[in-house]
Structures are given as C-alpha cells and as structure tokens.
Amino acid sequence: MNNIANKIAQWLMPVATKFSNQRHLGAIREGFITVIPLVIVASFFILINNVILDPENGILGHIVDLSKYKEIGDQINNGTLGILSILITFTISYKLAVSYDEDGIIPGVMAVAVFITMLPTVTNIVPIGSDETVKVTGVFSQNQTSATGLLFAILSALLGTEVFLRLKKKRKLRIKLPDTVPPEVGKSFSALIPAFLTLTLFAALVFLTNIVFGFGLQELVTKAIQAPLDLVVQSRFGINIIMFFQNLLWSVGIHGTFVLGPIKDPSLLSAIQENINALQAGQEIPNIVTKPFIDSFAMLGGGGFTIGLIIAIFIASKRSDYREVTKFATVPGLFNINEPLMFGLPVILNPVLAIPLILVPIINLNIAYLATSLGLVSKTVAYIPWTTPPVLSAFLATAGDWRAALLAVLLIVISVIIYLPFVMATNRMAEIEKKVQ
Template identity: 30%
Template structure:
C-alpha cells in the first residue's frame, strides 16, 4: 500500500496541482459558478411551470400564471451561453492580471460571441415558410452554443491582454474620468477583435458548416457530449476526485471544470425538454455528481457520518460525527475529511472510492431500466440538503432512491469504520487507565 501511495504522490499530485492552478480551467470554473444565480432562477421557473399534474396545469392555464412562469426560462436557461460568454471572458481577464479591465473584456467577449451568431429564422405557417432575415434565433444562445461561448470567452481575453500589455492603447489626459479613459483604452482591442471575428465569420460562411457555432458543435461539442454519456467517464472523474482528496488536494476543485464542460450542455438540454414535456435525452448529467455519487460530499459520506454519530463507541468519532452531521447533510464534508481524517488514511480510502462509484452505477442502471427518471437538469448548488435535492431533480422516485442510497453507504462504510472506531476506543481506554490508574473495559461505550 505504501509503495502505491508513494507512486501516486510522485505522479498524480503534481499533475493535479498544475490543473488546479491552471488559469484557463479556473476561468471556466469561476465563469460557471458566477452564472449559478441565472441557472437556478431559470430552473426554478421551469419546475414551477412544468409539474405534470393535470389540476395544477389547468390552474396555471386558467389563471395565466403559466404564461408568467414561461418568461424567465426564455432569457435564462434558453440564453445561458450569452451569460457564459461574458462571465468567462471577465473571469479569464482577471486571471491574466487585468482585473481593472475585466468588465470591458467581458463585454468584448459577449460582442464577439453575438458577432458569430447567424441571422435569420424561419417558421412554417400552414403551407408557407415565413423567413425573417434580421432575427436572431435562440438555438445557439442556449445549450448548443455553450462551447462557442467558452472558446470565445477564452480567446478574446488573450487578444485583449496581448494588446493592452504592449500599451497599444488610446491614452486620454489625466483629467478624464477613469471609466471614460478605460473605455477609450479598450477601443483598439475592440476594433482588432471586431475585424478578426468578422473575417472568421466570413470565411466559415463559405464552408459547408456555414457558421462557427455549427462548426464547433459538430467538431467539438457533439463528440464531447458523447464522451460524457459514457458511465466510464463519470466513474473516472469520481476516482480522480477522491484519490486527490486522499492526498489532501481538493479533488472537486480539480475535476469540476471538466464536469462543467462535459455536462453543462446535456443538463440544459434535459431542462429544456422537461419544460416542454418531452422525453429527457440524457441519462448522465452533472447533477448526478451530488444527487447520487457524492451524496453528502466527496466519497458519498452521509452514511459514514451517520455511523460515527449514532453507532461509534469511541468518544472521538461519536463527537466528530455529531459535529459534522449538519454540514455533511448539505454536501460540505471538509470537517469529516480532515477530522476523521480521510487524508492519508489507508483504511478509509477504499470505501471512499467504492461508495460513490456503487451509488452512481446503481442509479445509472435503474435509470436505463426506467425505474428512475433521468434527472431533469436542475442545477444543485452547494448547500442543497439531501432528499430535497432528489425531489428537485427527479421527484419522489429520486428522493426515495436517496434514502435507499443512505443504507448502501452505511453498509459499505460500516466494516471499515468499525476498525477505526475500535482503534480509537482502545486508545481512549489506555489514556483513561493512565490518568485514573484503573483499567476500563474497552467493550463498554464511552459516553459522548
């Protein structure tokens, strides 16, 4: 075991550290994190307007509330790529050391993203197709345009920083207000970006793809979505995340940008389909990370904390379990990870990896069999309580599976926790004997 640990520490940890410090991945992660408000608002409105209960839907239709609830998703869920283009552009500019210019570059990223949008929409009315050439369709503003938004949000700041750092700017006199001065300093980068992306748009229009979004979707996004649809990909992320936690590295921070890149678009597509009352196209989305695999935090530790809180005999672990229970219930398990500890603990690392894999694969199999519904695409923010998260993302069936999953977690963790608890109890008995001079029966629980 020690040889395996030493080998992983020499090879995996340096790579993980570099990934965690990578500016591009940090920018992507921060950009998506900043969009959570928009994502959650759109998801909640979609849920409120989509509960498939005939009496409820009749009430929404008769009162006009259904129409009111339909407005917000159109400019949140259906236009998420617009927000992502700005937020990633802004975040990456900050990572490049130009924090004061971040908002300007975010706007230029959004400008470049919209510049690449094909104009024109058509609709079949009766036997006639009506075309509006000056309209901007929603197709590439939502899930299908996410990769374009990410790429442009990363390229524009590089161009902007290249020009600004070489001081190729229009300088205003000292008396000009700072905001006006910064606006003028962004003019030259803005013109360069406008010309460059206009040229790109023109030349792509001459190809069979027609526009940049179709090119990126066909060449990059669709293959990556297919990669994410494999359960082996999801399992690989679980293993990497939890092995990194064993070495004290925040595994979630390392893998989350990759999860967002792979699973943000499928989640949005599920949410749109759910709102439209259509079959959900994807069985694996990012919400499964929290709802199924890592229920209670990395390692799927809610069952573990229940064992410690209510079944441990040692005072140390009983106290730790009761202290950590409220935070683990909402997916924050650092008190447990560093208090047990999970870090560099060879006894607990095996269930720490096996538990989330088992939970995920079981949920995936039940979804394929039609026993569990595909998750509806609602994004679960950190702090969402267990059970409630299941109800939000899949209704009563997913909520009930989470309860079953707690027992699965307990069953896997129990024999390993029993070893740790017995060791801790023996140490406490020995310490008590030294302090009091009287031996204490180790089989008797220590009050805690």
C-alpha cells in the same frame, strides 16, 4: 473506506492543485460561481412550473387550471437560463482579465461582443400551423444564448479575452488622450484599436468558415462534437459513450445534458414513441434505450446521478460548506434539478468528485440495461417529465412496474456507496489544505 479515501486524496491532491492554479480553468470555475444566484432562482421556477402548475403532470394542475401562471416562471427563465451563455461569456472573461491584473469590465464587454459576432446571422424557424421552414434575420435563438450554447460561450470568452488583452498590451495600438480627459474615457479610447482588431479577426474567421464549410463557426463546433456521436446513439456501446462525454462535460462546467441533448434526444424520443406504438398495438416492446430509460435509471437527481452524492454528503461529509449547500440543493435534487449542487459545492472542475460523477451514471445505466434485457424489469413505455422524482419516475415510465421502482432504489444505494469514499476524500483534502495554510 477511510483508507480508500486517503489513497484517493493523496493521488488527486497534485491534480487538484494544478486545476486550482490553472488560470483559464479558474476563470471558468469563478465565472460559473458568479451566476449561481440566477441559476438557483431559475431552478426553483422550473420546479414550480413542472411539478405544481403543469396542467397534465402538476400536483395542482389536475385540480385547477393554473397554466397561465407558468408565464411568470417562463419569463424568469428567459432572463436567466435563457441568456446563460451571454452571462457566462462576460463573467468568465471578467475573471480571466482580473487574473491578469486587468480591469475586467472592458474585456468582459468585448468577449460578449465576440460571442455575438460569431453567432449565425440567420435563424431557421417553422411558423405555427406551417410545415415550411422560414429564414429570419436579426434574431437569436435560445439554442444559441441559453445553456445549450455554453461550450461556444466558454471558447468565445477565453479566446476573445486572450486576443484582446494581448493586443491591448501593444503600446503602438493605444490611443493616448490629454491628461484633462476623465480616466474612464481614456481607458475606453485606449481599447479602441485592440477592440477593432479583435472583432475584425473573429468576424473574418466566421466569414472564412462560411465560405469553406458552408456554415458558421458555432455550427462547426457543434458538428465537431456531434459527428462521432451520431453513429452510436442507439446502441448500448453508444449510449455509454454519450453518458461518458455528457458527464465529462458536466465535470468541467459545461451543461452536458443541454449540449448533447440535440444530438441524442431525437433518437431517444423516437425510440420511446416506437415503444408506445407497440404497446398500443399489443406487440412486443422493441427498445430498451429511450429518453425515459436514461432519466429514470441513469440521471436520478440530475446529471451525474447526484442524488447519490446528496445522500453521501449527509452521511459522511465533515465540511460545513458542503453540508450547507447540500441542504439548499436537496429539494431541487429530488426533482432532478442539480444546478444548485453542481455550481454551489462546486462539483464542476472538482477533480475528486469528477470521477464518481462520470462513473456512477455509466455503472447504473449498464445495470439497468442488463436487468431490462433479462426481463427482470419492464421496458419503458411512457414518456414522463424529467422532473419526476426518483423511483416514481421508473415506476411510471414502465407503466407501473414495481420491479423498476425497486431497481431505482437499488441504483441509488449503489451510487451512495460509490460516492462515499470520494466525499470522505474531500474531508481529508480540506484538512490538508488547512495544515498547509
């Protein structure tokens, strides 16, 4: 296995070097690292709310009603993950500007302004107790500002910063004030015309998009990803494609589960509802691929089946930084919350770990699909919280089929075996980097 790890390290080292030296990818990576503390705090409160306080599925929820205290975690979620896209827009822009030896504050603020400028000005809501959709202006949905909007936020940060900085370098666009004016005031005014032109450009782009397509730029980006996936959601081939792109997005720092959730979840939730109805009617269970099926067999530990990575790091990693982060990420990982691990190691933009991150869920998904289609395990007939721990989730989703729990254990073992040579490769790459330094 060491020979395999050495070959992987030798093959991926040039790729890793290019990744680490690429300015924009570095800004994305460092931007995500900056918000790690907020992501970790939010992850723990998600864990508390769903595993302990939830009245239906929580450990204490069955004993005493503590649901009112979930509001604390909800408020923290609003201030962290709920505005993650806004925070990421600023931090990525800041890091990108610094890489150009520029002060990052003004470009960061500008990038946030660009992001907000391009968001839809009208939000559709369905009031409680009503079946009619109402259009509301002057508000932003968390579908736009949370992790769901990360792809658009990253594009806004990179494009907005590049345009602003290029305009800012034009001397003819600078407003010069007397030397008696405080330096900070002078910096702000020197950015006035570039800011005006940048915001005008992106606002005009949104305006033209609305005229040509009938919807905004953010929706255009969503549709560009969504259109090819809508045709294949329910098929075995389709779910493999979705899992590939979902974890590919994860590997470059985009929350693939949230981004593709609006595309795949409606179909997957409908499938589990059909299974539940069939079970109640005493009919044959129709669907293999459902949301609990994906959660129980392809996303143990979170996106990328990272429960296997956690175990592999404890077995084979010689890197103290990996082991320390993994110790901290283990408890959330047991409840399928892997943001601390993804952003802490980091796994994102890590070309070594990206390969198993993409492959492991697909391999395990197909094993579980084959086992279910052959009748070796029962089909999923219960909708369970995504935070249900591995193995237990498979047992509950299949209405207590011990074979499903055993299959989940087998898949974890397979994932560890696949992750191990790549973890060993990170050991080797760390040694190479030390020698170079």
